[in-house]
Amino acid sequence: MTAIPNISFKSSEGATDIEFLCLDELFTRIEADPNHNPQEPHRITFFALLIVTAGEGQHQVDLIDYNIYINGRCS
Secondary structure (H helix, E strand, O other): OOOOOEEOOOOOOOOOOOOOOOHHHHHHHHHHOOOOOOOOOOEEOOOOOOOOOOOEEEEEEOOEEEEEEOOOOOO
């Protein structure tokens, strides 16, 4: 079994505690880092807050899928 990588906090703005960014910026950073595939299992070593303001999608935490819908309803 392959070890699950730990992903640490890296701010492009030099922030040490907190950073706000849009998902577009996050995806740009992911593309620039060939050592991390967010589709593969990983652990983050920081707290993350995801605020969804439009659309829908899915996020997985501890192997549990969570559906995200802006209107709060799941079909």
